[in-house]
Each structure stands twice: as C-alpha cells, then as structure tokens.
Amino acid sequence: xxxxxxLNEIFWKAIWFIYIxxxxxxxxxxxPLILLKKFRKExxxxxxxxxxxxxxxxxxGDAVLTLPVLKALKESFPRxxxxxxxASWAKEVLLNSPYVDKLIVFDDPFDNRIILTEPNIVxxxxxxxxxxxxxxIIMIRSLNCDVVFDLNGTYRSFIFxxxxxxxxxxxxxxxxxxxxxxxxxxxxEDKGEV
Numbered sequence: 267x268x269x270x271x272x273l274n275e276i277f278w279k280a281i282w283f284i285y286i287x288x289x290x291x292x293x294x295x296x297x298p299l300i301l302l303k304k305f306r307k308e309x310x311x312x313x314x315x316x317x318x319x320x321x322x323x324x325x326x327g328d329a330v331l332t333l334p335v336l337k338a339l340k341e342s343f344p345r346x347x348x349x350x351x352x353a354s355w356a357k358e359v360l361l362n363s364p365y366v367d368k369l370i371v372f373d374d375p376f377d378n379r380i381i382l383t384e385p386n387i388v389x390x391x392x393x394x395x396x397x398x399x400x401x402x403i404i405m406i407r408s409l410n411c412d413v414v415f416d417l418n419g420t421y422r423s424f425i426f427x428x429x430x431x432x433x434x435x436x437x438x439x440x441x442x443x444x445x446x447x448x449x450x451x452x453x454x455e456d457k458g459e460v
Contacts, residue, residue: 281396289425315346319411319430321423322352323372329356332417336365339415349409351426372402407431416447 318339322332329352339348349368352360357371407430416427416437427435427447439450 286421289421312343315343315412317347317349317409317411317413318343319406319409319414319432320348320350320417321414321426322350322417323423324353324356324418326356326359329359333360333363333365335415335417336360336363340365346412349411351406370405372398402426403429 320332320336320339322328332350336348336350339346347367348365349370350360350363350366351370351372354371354373357369360366360369363369403426406426409430411430411432413434413436414427414430414432416423416435419438424437427437434448436449437447437451439447439452
C-alpha cells in the first residue's frame with residue numbers, strides 16, 4: 267500500500283467518524299428533552315396531511331417489498347403526495363408506480379455497494395460526499411413533509427429521518443436510536459420488515 271493510499275484510507279475513516287459523531291452529538295443533545303417528552307408532538311390529523319416521505323435505500327428486492335407499504339399509504343390517503351427516496355439501482359422498480367407521486371433518487375456515498383462497484387471511488391467521494399448529503403437534507407427539508415417513514419432503520423437513514431423536518435417520524439425501533447422517532451415499529455429478527 268502506497269503512502270497516498272494510506273492517507274486516503276485514513277481520510278475516509280476520519281470522515282466516517284465525523285459523520286457518526288455528528289449524529290450521536292445531535293442524539294444526545296436532544297435526549298433529555300425527548301425523555302421528558304417536552305417536544306413530543308400530538309398525532310397529526312389525517313385530514314391535514316399533505317406530504318408523506320418514504321425512505322428506503324436498499325437493493326431492488328427491498329424496493330419491491332416496499333410496494334405493499336406504498337399501496338396501503340396511497341389507498342389510505344389518496345389526496346396526499348407520496349414522495350419516495352430510492353437508490354439509483356432500484357429506481358426502475360418504482361419509476362411508473364401508481365403509488366408514488368414523486369420519486370427522488372439518492373445514492374448514499376458511504377454505501378458499500380458504491381464503494382465496492384465504482385472504480386476510483388476515493389476521488390469521486392472527495393467531490394460529492396458531504397455536498398451531496400447536505401443537498402439531499404436541504405431538499406427533503408424543503409418538501410415540508412408531514413410524516414416520514416424510515417423503512418431502512420440504519421444509522422444513516424435515522425440521520426435523514428431526524429433532519430427531514432417532518433412533523434411525525436415513524437420507523438423501526440432498533441440500533442439504539444429509536445427514541446428519536448415519534449412512532450416506533452418493533453423490529454424482530456424472525457419476521458420480515460414489510
């Protein structure tokens with residue numbers, strides 16, 4: 267391993283630790299307030315819903331498995347705009363879905379699929395990693411979503427869910443960060459996620 271490769275590896279590990287550190291810092295700053303339920307919101311009246319954001323950055327099969335969720339949401343709230351965030355490798359599955367009003371494609375630059383499949387990924391990530399993440403957060407905040415459904419349940423998706431600005435945040439209660447959600451779905455290993 268050359269000196270330049272070693273520096274690149276150290277740089278990206280440092281970026282990853284900063285990324286996780288910011289999340290934990292935000293989590294622990296708000297923990298006392300959340301535990302005291304000072305900022306707990308009342309459930310939103312379903313008649314006032316305008317936009318629902320659904321996050322799922324998975325494989326193509328994961329996108330297919332979200333179709334029943336999207337169908338149930340669209341049937342329950344036909345006048346509400348359903349915005350779905352999907353990775354580029356799974357967008358074709360949902361491109362013409364009648365259950366999605368707006369499709370947003372976002373590839374998390376820290377996702378293993380990108381790192382393992384892209385040549386010269388270090389050079390590409392230097393240019394896009396933080397800029398793309400910040401642009402994505404600003405974009406989902408600009409949607410003014412009433413509800414966000416986090417169907418991933420990962421640290422990264424919890425960050426996006428938390429920073430989305432949605433009035434209600436719903437997702438899986440796992441990986442020690444479920445307390446950031448307004449409504450939690452218990453995750454069990456013996457059952458599927460959909």
